[in-house]
Each structure stands twice: as structure tokens, then as C-alpha cells.
Amino acid sequence: MSKTVEEILVLKPEARPRIYAYSIADDSHKGLVKVGQTTRDVKQRIAEQLKTAAIKNYTIELDEPAPSVPT
Numbered sequence: 001m002s003k004t005v006e007e008i009l010v011l012k013p014e015a016r017p018r019i020y021a022y023s024i025a026d027d028s029h030k031g032l033v034k035v036g037q038t039t040r041d042v043k044q045r046i047a048e049q050l051k052t053a054a055i056k057n058y059t060i061e062l063d064e065p066a067p068s069v070p071t
Contacts, residue, residue, distance in 0.1 A: 015039045017066035022046055035064040037066055 003014045020042040038045045042063045050058060 018042055018058065019062065019064055019066045020046070021062040022058050022060050024050075024055055025059065033061060035062075 017039050019035070019037055019038050021033050023029065023033050034049070036045065036049075042060065046058065046060065065071070
């Protein structure tokens with residue numbers, strides 16, 4: 001028996017985007033802030049960005065829900 005459209009096209013959970021910003025505590029990054037948006041865990045996303053450079057001295061300056069956009 002064939003599957004219905006509803007079975008094939010299962011609804012995905014609604015994305016919950018977050019806005020984040022972080023700074024790195026060293027002279028080469030002084031005064032700079034990285035700003036981003038993600039639908040995943042902010043700490044995990046930042047860790048991914050900093051992993052290749054082995055940077056651990058960062059501070060999350062902002063982590064909050066992104067504003068809703070009317071549809």
C-alpha cells in the first residue's frame with residue numbers, strides 16, 4: 001500500500017533561531033565581537049567555530065531568541 005503525502009512529508013519542528021555574540025580575550029581580537037544566528041545550541045555553535053584555532057578564552061556577550069518575522 002502507498003504512503004500518504006502526510007506520511008512522506010512529515011512536519012519538521014518549528015525552528016527557534018537564536019542571536020548570539022561573543023568576544024575573545026586576547027590582544028589580536030581586542031575590541032572585536034563575533035555576531036551570529038543559529039537554530040542550535042549557542043555554546044555548541046561557538047565551540048565549533050573556535051575548535052580549529054583552539055581558542056578557549058571567549059565570553060558569550062549575548063544569547064537570546066531572534067525576533068520573529070511576520071509571515
